[in-house]
Every structure is written in structure tokens, then in C-alpha cells.
Amino acid sequence: MSKAGALDLASGLGGKIDKTDVLSAVEKYEKYHVYYGGDEEERKSNYTDMVNKYYDLVTSFYEFGWGESFHFAPRWNGESLRESIKRHEHFLALQLGLKPGHKVLDVGCGIGGPLREIARFSSTAVKILILKRDFLQELNRIAGVDKTCNFVKADFMKMPFPDSSFDAVYAIEATCHAPDAYGCYKEIYRVLKPGQYFAAYEWCMTDSFDPNNQEHQKIKAEIEIGDGLPDIRLTRQCLEALKQAGFEVIWEKDLAVDSPVAWYLPLDKNHFSLSSFRLTAIGRFITKNMVKALEFVGFAPRGSQRVQDFLEKAAEGLVEGGRKEIFTPMYFFLARKPLSDSQ
Structure with missing residues (x-):
């Protein structure tokens, strides 16, 4: 049920935010971040507001360009983007050993495509924990x-469930939004x-990331x-946090390392694909100008172009982070x- 047309994109921009308040929401969201003088501690202390605003502002863009599953995947030669995304989701289910009758928790995942x-x-019962979505x-x-x-x-830092409620828990590029x-x-x-x-699957900086390298810091800020x-x-840091929380780590790996096709290829402006046309440089150029025109004539709320702009920053940061191998989404x-507890 991905939104397909330009008017669908325009009508969904801003999500639950009143259309007249989209611009002020964009301005408040931007001020959380380094690019606009924001502070990491402020982002962490206000993460619920920041993440809610983010998904209200960008979900229509994600659906328009990406479909219902907002995540990356390792990809084989000859495999389509959609096929790789499905395989990535199936891999997770197989690793968890999901079976009919299991009660499973999905800790936050867009509009529920992976769920x-x-x-x-897997023929399992899945409950999705989200910060804010009303139509799933x-x-x-x-x-x-x-x-x-x-x-x-609910907030996945304070879940409204009793102890020992679920047979399995998974998160796909979602717990990276947690402040801790x-x-x-x-x-x-x-x-x-x-x-x-x-x-x-966690979004992380790799060991190749140099916090004293200004270019690396710029890429990180663009992604954030x-x-x-x-x-x-x-x-x-994720690995250490798992152990501190009490988990036994069975195995861990950056799956981007061995991917035959670069995970960031759909966002690379040097790459062209008919099947993922909206993600290509031409497709994004058309979307950018379409949003600009829709905002000008009043179909899209004021501030929509600003959302498109910071999503472009993200795409540039993701591609450069992938190329330099300082960032991984998987x-x-x-x-x-x-x-x-004694085991």
C-alpha cells in the first residue's frame, strides 16, 4: 500500500502534524542537529520528540521512494533491491528460529513492512512497538x-509489557534511535x-571512523x-552494551563487508536503475522539483522542501560513509x- 503518486506524496507530508505547523516542526527538528548548532545531549534528552517529528515529516518520502520496508540489505549480483530486502528479513526470522505459535516483538520499524x-x-504472531503511527x-x-x-x-526505553513476555525480539535499523x-x-x-x-540490524560507525577527521564528522552529522x-x-559500543545488559552474544558481524553489491548503490547518483528509478539521481531530481512545485501551489505544506533537503543530506552521507567504510546500516x-542470571 505504498503511496505511488505525486499528489499522494503531497497529501501525506507532515503525517499527523497539522499542515500549517509543518514548517515550525521542520525548524525545531533541524535545531536538534549539529548542522544547525544542535547538541548531542539535547538530542538524547528529547529523542522521543525528535524521532516522532522525524517520522511524521519523512514517512511519505520513504514510502514514495522505498516502499513499505525502510531498510538496506546485503545484495547478490543479479538480485533486485526488493528481493534483497525480503531475503534480509527472512534471514532474521531464520536466525531467531521463529515458529508458528511464537509471540514476537518488533522493536520499531517504520510502517510495518518487515513485520x-x-x-x-514464519507464521508467527508479531507485535510491533512504535513511537507514533496510527494506520498500521x-x-x-x-x-x-x-x-x-x-x-x-510506546517508548522502547520504557516498554509497557511484563517481564519475560516474548519468545523472540528483533529490531531492523530501529534501536539506533535510542538515546542509550x-x-x-x-x-x-x-x-x-x-x-x-x-x-x-544496527546502524553504526565502524572502527575505520576517526572522530578527529573533519570529513568523517561531516558524514556522521549528515546521516544523523x-x-x-x-x-x-x-x-x-553496541556489542559492549549487549553484554552489559546481560545477553550472551551468539555471533555478530557487519554484513556490509561481504555484500557483492554495495548496500548504498540505490542512493549512489552514479547508479541508474529502472526498478528503483525514484532513488536514482534523475528520480530524486524530479521528486525535489515536484515537491518544490507542490509546495509553491499549496498542495504540499510549507517546509516540505526543507524535509527533502535534509533527506538529500542523508543520502550523500550514507553513500560517502559506505564508500569510505566508516558507516554500516547492517x-x-x-x-x-x-x-x-547465574548462567
Whole structure:
């Protein structure tokens, strides 16, 4: 049910934010970030507001260009982007050993595309934990999974579930929005049943990232503002936070390293693809001017072009971060909650 047309894109811009308030929301969102004098601690302390504003402002753009699954994937030669994304989701389900009857938690994932794919693939009941989305159950109904899948609007730093509620937990490029990895993983540990598994794809800076390199810092800042992130952690920081939270790490790897096709290829302006035309340089140029025109005539709210601009910053940062191998969107880990605290 991805939005396909220009007028659909325009009508969805701003999400739940009143159309007259979109510009002020954009301005407030921008001020959280380094590009506009923002501070990391302020982003972390106001992460709920920042992330809510981010997804209200950008979801229509994501659906328009990317479909219902807002994430990257390692890709084989000859494999389409959509095929690689589905395989990435199936891989996660297989690593978790999902089976019919399992009660699974998806810790925040856009408009629920991966949830629906994983639920159909594994025949499991999946609950999605999100900060703010009101139309997911209708999408679940259309996909035929509304009887087994539902969503809860909540903060994944303070989950409204009893201890040991779930047979498995996963996160796809979502827990990077958390202000504190340890606090987030500790809460996931709490709601997971003993002996069961948590798997995730994390957005991380790699060991090649140099915090004293101004170009590296610029790339990091572009990704943060363009993707609603309070900070981007190093892979080893995520690994250490998992262990501190009590998890036994079964295995972990940056899956971008061995991908035959670069994960950032769909965003590379030097790459052209008919199947992913809206993500190409020409497609993005058309979208940019279309949004500009729609905003000018009043179909799109004021501030829409500003959203397009920081998404362009993100695309540039992601491509450069990938090329320089200082950033990955697919640091994968599979972790187990021990059967007892002493184990």
C-alpha cells in the first residue's frame, strides 16, 4: 500500500502534524542537529520528540521512494533491491528460529513492512512497538495478518509489557534511535523470555571512523540529521552494551563487508536503475522539483522542501560513509538471554 503518486506524496507530508505547523516542526527538528548548532545531549534528552517529528515529516518520502520496508540489505549480483530486502528479513526470522505459535516483538520499524513479511514467512504472531503511527492495523488487514499482528504505541526505553513476555525480539535499523544502547537492550532483555533470542540490524560507525577527521564528522552529522538519530554508536559500543545488559552474544558481524553489491548503490547518483528509478539521481531530481512545485501551489505544506533537503543530506552521507567504510546500516548480532542470571 505504498503511496505511488505525486499528489499522494503531497497529501501525506507532515503525517499527523497539522499542515500549517509543518514548517515550525521542520525548524525545531533541524535545531536538534549539529548542522544547525544542535547538541548531542539535547538530542538524547528529547529523542522521543525528535524521532516522532522525524517520522511524521519523512514517512511519505520513504514510502514514495522505498516502499513499505525502510531498510538496506546485503545484495547478490543479479538480485533486485526488493528481493534483497525480503531475503534480509527472512534471514532474521531464520536466525531467531521463529515458529508458528511464537509471540514476537518488533522493536520499531517504520510502517510495518518487515513485520508483515516476517509474520507471513514464519507464521508467527508479531507485535510491533512504535513511537507514533496510527494506520498500521489497516495495512495489516490488507496484508491478511491483522488477526495475529498488532501494534503498541510506546517508548522502547520504557516498554509497557511484563517481564519475560516474548519468545523472540528483533529490531531492523530501529534501536539506533535510542538515546542509550545499554538502556534499550536492558529493556529488551527484561521483556524477553529466558533462553530466547534477540537479533538486530544496527546502524553504526565502524572502527575505520576517526572522530578527529573533519570529513568523517561531516558524514556522521549528515546521516544523523537525515535519519533522526541522536548519535551513531560504534559497532563495539553496541556489542559492549549487549553484554552489559546481560545477553550472551551468539555471533555478530557487519554484513556490509561481504555484500557483492554495495548496500548504498540505490542512493549512489552514479547508479541508474529502472526498478528503483525514484532513488536514482534523475528520480530524486524530479521528486525535489515536484515537491518544490507542490509546495509553491499549496498542495504540499510549507517546509516540505526543507524535509527533502535534509533527506538529500542523508543520502550523500550514507553513500560517502559506505564508500569510505566508516558507516554500516547492517551490523548484525544474535544474542541470547540466559536461562538464569547465574548462567
